[in-house]
Structure formats: structure tokens, C-alpha cells
Amino acid sequence: MPAEPAPPVSSAPAAPAPVLDRAKLLAARLRAASDRPYLASALYSLTVVPSPSVPTMGVDRYWRCYVNPAFVDAHPVAELAGVWIHEVAHLLRDHHGRADRLAHTDRQDHHRVNIAQDCEINDDLLSDRLSLPAGRVEPKDYQLPNGQLFEQYLPHIPAGTHHVNCGSGAHGRPMPWDLPAAGQVGEVEAAAIRRQTAQAIRSHTRSRGTVPAGWRRWADELLEPTVDWRTALTGAVREAAAWASGAADYTYHRPSRRGAALRGVILPSLRRPLPRVAIVVDTSGSMSDDALAAVLAEVGGVLRAVGVGNNRVSVLACDADVHATRRVSTVGEVVLAGGGGTDMRVGIEAALATAQRPNIVIVLTDGYTPWPEASLGQVRVIAGLVGEDAPVPPPWIESIAIPAALG
Known part of the structure; x- marks a missing residue:
């Protein structure tokens, strides 16, 4: 059998890697923090890391937000603000810690885990009239009710339906774009950020009453945990x-x-x-x-x-x-x-x-x-x-x- 011919060598120079529009990205974070001030402390705790390897935006457990520059270019500020809130919600709700406690068979398919986690988050965000990019998942996509935890959604999520990837800070599996852990937010500081955010949600609820029910439940559970x-x-x-x-x-x-x-x-x-x-x-x-x-x-x-x-x-x-x-x-x-x-x-x-x-x-x-x-x-x-x-x-x-x- 003859060998396959070698592909032709292109003399054209390689396209330059896209540059992150940091001003646009940070304007989206400012909008998210201004519209939802109870999340401001958590949003500003995230460190931005440009990375063309991450599909869209994703977080790791050390509160770093990996951002694909092409994704920022392709979406308006309003949608990017919604994605900021979506990603910080994974960390506030300790999704990676909860994923670590799943049964081994459930942890194997991190895409299903991520979909279930997105269902837990996006029902709140959409009820709060936040703009999110097309292709997001929500409970009704799987004929499931709103207001449940991702552990409740997970058994009903079929395999292979979506391939969302919000990073190791969501589903818990290390990703190729993750940086070393040195010098970043640790568990003690993360717990302090969560508690501060929960207190801000409670204060905002008392003064204005405009916090989605899922966030209120999360804050109440964090500040007054229910003993099993x-x-x-x-x-x-x-x-x-x-x-x-x-x-x-x-x-x-x-x-x-x-x-x-x-x-x-x-x-x-x-x-x-x-x-x-x-x-x-x-x-x-x-x-x-x-x-x-x-x-x-x-x-x-x-x-x-x-x-x-x-x-x-x-x-x-x-x-x-x-x-x-x-x-x-x-x-x-x-x-x-x-x-x-x-x-x-x-x-x-x-x-x-x-x-x-x-x-x-x-x-x-x-x-x-x-x-x-x-x-x-x-x-x-x-x-x-x-x-x-x-x-x-x-x-x-x-x-x-x-x-x-x-x-």
C-alpha cells in the first residue's frame, strides 16, 4: 500500500493569537458587580487568566477565571456580565468540593456533572433576568423542575447531550489549562469570601428584597447550616x-x-x-x-x-x-x-x-x-x-x- 502523501507546506505566516479585550471583560465584571452588589466581593476575588485553550470562560478551585479571548470578542458586555456571575456561582456554591464527594461512577463523566451544576445555577440567573449566551442549559431542557441542587439533577441528566466545561472549579476534574496552585486563594480565604457574600445577600434582601430565591436559600444555609x-x-x-x-x-x-x-x-x-x-x-x-x-x-x-x-x-x-x-x-x-x-x-x-x-x-x-x-x-x-x-x-x-x- 502506498504511503499517503504528505500535506502541503504552507508558506503563509501563522495567524497571531487573539489578544484579550481586557477592557471589555472588566467592563462586564463592573456591570455584574454594580447590578448585583451582593456578589461584588466574590466577583473581584477572581483573577483573570487569558487562555485560548479554555472553550469559553471557566474557573479553577483557586478562584482563577480562565478566559478565551475569542469568546470575549464574540459576545456583548451584557452576556459577559451574566457569564461572570455564572462562573463565580460555581465557586460560591462550592461545586468542586461537592463534586469531590460524589460517587466514583458519577465523577467519571464531568460533563454530566457540569450540566447538573449549570441547571442549579442558571434557573436563578434566568429568573433574575440576566442575559446568558445561547447554548446555556437549564432544568427545563431535561423536563426537570427549577430550584433543586445539582446532586438532585445529576441522576436525570443523560450522557452525551452537551459538552459544557466551566473548569475544575466546577466539576472538580483538573483541566489542561489549569495553572499551578501556588499563591492563589486557598480554602480558608474561599470560606471567608462565601460567608461575606452570604451576609451581603441577607443584608440586601432585608433592604431591597430583590435577591433570587436560590441565592437566599444558599445564604441561609451557609449562615445557619441545618444539622443532618x-x-x-x-x-x-x-x-x-x-x-x-x-x-x-x-x-x-x-x-x-x-x-x-x-x-x-x-x-x-x-x-x-x-x-x-x-x-x-x-x-x-x-x-x-x-x-x-x-x-x-x-x-x-x-x-x-x-x-x-x-x-x-x-x-x-x-x-x-x-x-x-x-x-x-x-x-x-x-x-x-x-x-x-x-x-x-x-x-x-x-x-x-x-x-x-x-x-x-x-x-x-x-x-x-x-x-x-x-x-x-x-x-x-x-x-x-x-x-x-x-x-x-x-x-x-x-x-x-x-x-x-x-x-
């Missing part, structure tokens, strides 16, 4: 279990080994009892079956994580009366019955009256119930309050807020 209820419940149960196990007592069922030194004397040994748990489940009409099943399954996982099992858990279904009591080792063995009024005092009293008195009582309820008037002494009570705006129980009961919709 599973972590809180695990910690409460673990602490209560350790407290119960620490209630050591003497027993003659296993004589002390020290008794061998004393002829004719039997010494008791110390016993550390394993904690017993009773779960009182509110089965009144205000609690949906789906909420009950979901919450009970989660609590079963919490108890297994803490090490409480082996038939040491009783579940009592209760509305204004106790309808079912069963000692269980799996959630599938639970019987839920009821549907009338609500009085969790009845369920707590029934739990304490069982043959093996529990050390810990977990009450799963929407909170619309009377409670015992005083502490139960050696029995710890933890209330899992399902749903929003649940009434708070007495201060001696440790309460954990549990969302009604679990995902």
Missing part, C-alpha cells in the same frame, strides 16, 4: 446508649475473679448492661404511612449503627391508645396500627411498663401531642419530630427535627 437529622439522632442515641451502659451494677450471675483469693467468700462482679430501646410511633391520623415507614427505616439504621440490636428494640404503635407492641430485630417485623387522636404519654407509659424496662425511649411524632410533665429519671427520652413547624416538647426531652420527605 440522622447525624443528630445517631449522636443522641449513641450518647444515651453509652450513658445506659455506664450504669454498672453488681451481679452474682458471674462471680468476681478476685474471689479466688478469699476462701469461702463469693464476690459479685460488675455488670454493664446493654441498653434497651423502645420506639413509640405516632400512628394518629396526622401521620402519613409513607412518612412513618421512611422514618422508622431510618431509625432502624441508626440503631444498627450504634450497635443496638439482637432483639433489644420494642416498637409500640400509638395514637390515643397503644395498638401494637412487639419486640423486633428488623423494621420489617413492625406492626403499625392506629389512626385516631394523639397522646404519646400513653405510649411512653406502656413502654415503661414492659417486662424489660427500656433505658432509651425514642418517640416518632409530628409533635401535636401532650407530653409527661416531668423527667422520667433513669430513662432517656428522644423525640424525633417529623415535618416542619412541629411543636417543641418539654426541655428535658431531647428533640431532633426530621423532614417529612426523606430522600
Whole structure:
């Protein structure tokens, strides 16, 4: 087979690399900061790096914004201002940090991750009437609702539909145009920028009320983070279990080994009892079956994580009366019955009256119930309050807020 002919050698000089129109780019940033002053501090924290290798504009995790000069030439200032806000949103929302926590299989396709992240950002930007270049993605392109996080969008994004690339500061994968990390914004400074921006959003909302809902939610979550209820419940149960196990007592069922030194004397040994748990489940009409099943399954996982099992858990279904009591080792063995009024005092009293008195009582309820008037002494009570705006129980009961919709 003959060799393919070599391509002809061109005598024309190579075209000069495009020069970044820095004045136009910085005018766009000024417009973005002037129109959305609550983002100004974050916008001016970005360092501009001209790079023909980046497709459009993109950021790295060190708050550098890589800009293709040809992209700047091709778009008006209004659209570039929207892109500035889009790119800084990736960093403010810590998209690269969140992407690092995805499952390995999800991280492999960084284009899908980037699309999901753009959906999280662009619904806010478009509702705020920002101009964005053609070809941007938004949730409706995939028949998805607005207002979700990118982790919620990601499972519904098909592969190969778009090839957006906002840089390693978005999807987390290093890009060929990334510069070394030396001397740039680190995580401590980035956290300070995020907090300052969140405070500016809150102040702007109070004075003018013109901040998109997604930005307000982000600021509220950053300034007043919601503690994951599973972590809180695990910690409460673990602490209560350790407290119960620490209630050591003497027993003659296993004589002390020290008794061998004393002829004719039997010494008791110390016993550390394993904690017993009773779960009182509110089965009144205000609690949906789906909420009950979901919450009970989660609590079963919490108890297994803490090490409480082996038939040491009783579940009592209760509305204004106790309808079912069963000692269980799996959630599938639970019987839920009821549907009338609500009085969790009845369920707590029934739990304490069982043959093996529990050390810990977990009450799963929407909170619309009377409670015992005083502490139960050696029995710890933890209330899992399902749903929003649940009434708070007495201060001696440790309460954990549990969302009604679990995902």
C-alpha cells in the first residue's frame, strides 16, 4: 500500500493569537458587580487568566477565571456580565468540593456533572433576568423542575447531550489549562469570601428584597447550616446508649475473679448492661404511612449503627391508645396500627411498663401531642419530630427535627 502523501507546506505566516479585550471583560465584571452588589466581593476575588485553550470562560478551585479571548470578542458586555456571575456561582456554591464527594461512577463523566451544576445555577440567573449566551442549559431542557441542587439533577441528566466545561472549579476534574496552585486563594480565604457574600445577600434582601430565591436559600444555609437529622439522632442515641451502659451494677450471675483469693467468700462482679430501646410511633391520623415507614427505616439504621440490636428494640404503635407492641430485630417485623387522636404519654407509659424496662425511649411524632410533665429519671427520652413547624416538647426531652420527605 502506498504511503499517503504528505500535506502541503504552507508558506503563509501563522495567524497571531487573539489578544484579550481586557477592557471589555472588566467592563462586564463592573456591570455584574454594580447590578448585583451582593456578589461584588466574590466577583473581584477572581483573577483573570487569558487562555485560548479554555472553550469559553471557566474557573479553577483557586478562584482563577480562565478566559478565551475569542469568546470575549464574540459576545456583548451584557452576556459577559451574566457569564461572570455564572462562573463565580460555581465557586460560591462550592461545586468542586461537592463534586469531590460524589460517587466514583458519577465523577467519571464531568460533563454530566457540569450540566447538573449549570441547571442549579442558571434557573436563578434566568429568573433574575440576566442575559446568558445561547447554548446555556437549564432544568427545563431535561423536563426537570427549577430550584433543586445539582446532586438532585445529576441522576436525570443523560450522557452525551452537551459538552459544557466551566473548569475544575466546577466539576472538580483538573483541566489542561489549569495553572499551578501556588499563591492563589486557598480554602480558608474561599470560606471567608462565601460567608461575606452570604451576609451581603441577607443584608440586601432585608433592604431591597430583590435577591433570587436560590441565592437566599444558599445564604441561609451557609449562615445557619441545618444539622443532618440522622447525624443528630445517631449522636443522641449513641450518647444515651453509652450513658445506659455506664450504669454498672453488681451481679452474682458471674462471680468476681478476685474471689479466688478469699476462701469461702463469693464476690459479685460488675455488670454493664446493654441498653434497651423502645420506639413509640405516632400512628394518629396526622401521620402519613409513607412518612412513618421512611422514618422508622431510618431509625432502624441508626440503631444498627450504634450497635443496638439482637432483639433489644420494642416498637409500640400509638395514637390515643397503644395498638401494637412487639419486640423486633428488623423494621420489617413492625406492626403499625392506629389512626385516631394523639397522646404519646400513653405510649411512653406502656413502654415503661414492659417486662424489660427500656433505658432509651425514642418517640416518632409530628409533635401535636401532650407530653409527661416531668423527667422520667433513669430513662432517656428522644423525640424525633417529623415535618416542619412541629411543636417543641418539654426541655428535658431531647428533640431532633426530621423532614417529612426523606430522600
